Amino acid sequence: GPGERKDLWPEEGEDLCFLTGAWRIFQRVGGHRYSLDDTATAWYALKAVHGLVVDRHLDLGCGVGSVLLMVVWGLDPSTCSVGIEAQELSHGLACRSIAYNGVQTRVRAIHGDIRDALTLPEGAQFDLITGSPPYIPIGDGVMSEKEQCAPARFELRGGIEEYCEAAARWLAPGGRFVCCHAAPQRERVMKA
Numbered sequence: 001g002p003g004e005r006k007d008l009w010p011e012e013g014e015d016l017c018f019l020t021g022a023w024r025i026f027q028r029v030g031g032h033r034y035s036l037d038d039t040a041t042a043w044y045a046l047k048a049v050h051g052l053v054v055d056r057h058l059d060l061g062c063g064v065g066s067v068l069l070m071v072v073w074g075l076d077p078s079t080c081s082v083g084i085e086a087q088e089l090s091h092g093l094a095c096r097s098i099a100y101n102g103v104q105t106r107v108r109a110i111h112g113d114i115r116d117a118l119t120l121p122e123g124a125q126f127d128l129i130t131g132s133p134p135y136i137p138i139g140d141g142v143m144s145e146k147e148q149c150a151p152a153r154f155e156l157r158g159g160i161e162e163y164c165e166a167a168a169r170w171l172a173p174g175g176r177f178v179c180c181h182a183a184p185q186r187e188r189v190m191k192a
Contacts, residue, residue, distance in 0.1 A: 001100065008100045014093075016100070019066065020073050023101045026093040027064055032148035034066030037132050037180045042070035045130045045178040049075075053127070057081040058170055060114045060131035060163050060179075063152060065094030067130050072107050075128075082126075083109040084119055086157055090148055114166040115158060125172035133163040135182040160185070164192040 002008035010016045010026065019025040019034075027033045045067075054075055059068040062083025072081045085091040094109040112119035136154045143150040150156065160181055167177040181189045 001102075005099065008096060019097075020070050023069060023073055025064060025066060025069060025097045026100070028089070028093070028148060030146055032063060032090065032146075032152040034064060038063075038066040039070065041130055041132050041178060041180040042067050042074070044180075045071050045128060045176070046074040048176045048178050049128050052176075054079050056126045056172070057128045057130070058120075058126040059083040060129060060166050061085060061133060062094055062109055063087070063090045063132075063148075065097045065109060067132055068094065068107065068109070069097060069101065069103075071128070071130055072103060077106065079106065081107045082120070083107075084112050084114050085109055086111075086113045087148060087151055090152075113157060115162050117169060120170060124170055125175070126170055127172050127175045129167045129171055129175065129177045131163045131167070131177075131179040133158075133160050133179060133181060135159065135185065160189050161192045 013029050015027050015029055016024050017027055057071055057079055062068045062085045065083060068081060068083040083094055085094055091109055091111040098104050098107050134153050134155050138154055143154055163179055171177055
């Protein structure tokens, strides 16, 4: 909960929503909100590592922190988790959700770009990497004018290829990469 921190109360235009268990997440009322894609990604990631030791977890393009926090909720409390998010507004919401749920000693969100190898320290490796990349190529639809929405849906900073490249860069030997993507793009996803 918010404790003494006034910044952990919803601000104008924000919701503090149920996420999983007793955990909550900050989201913009008219912005990008977590979805079934995020829930399915987190569920499948936890299923993929069931019975395995996961010391370090990375969530690529963590947005408001939904997949990051759902996976953290299901992992051993000794696991360290990191999320990377390029949008400043979404990053801020993710950081506040991490603090609200009291997991800032084992979870952090970095404001950065997954395409930049220097976003994480050299040699960083993770046993589990998750991601829910944008799935609409630029020009294949009408971009929302709502803050957060277009970059979460349209490949403004790349798509599945860039997520796979980042995962390959930071995945530990024997690690697992779990992502969600549009079924009609299966061939593209498998190639990436």
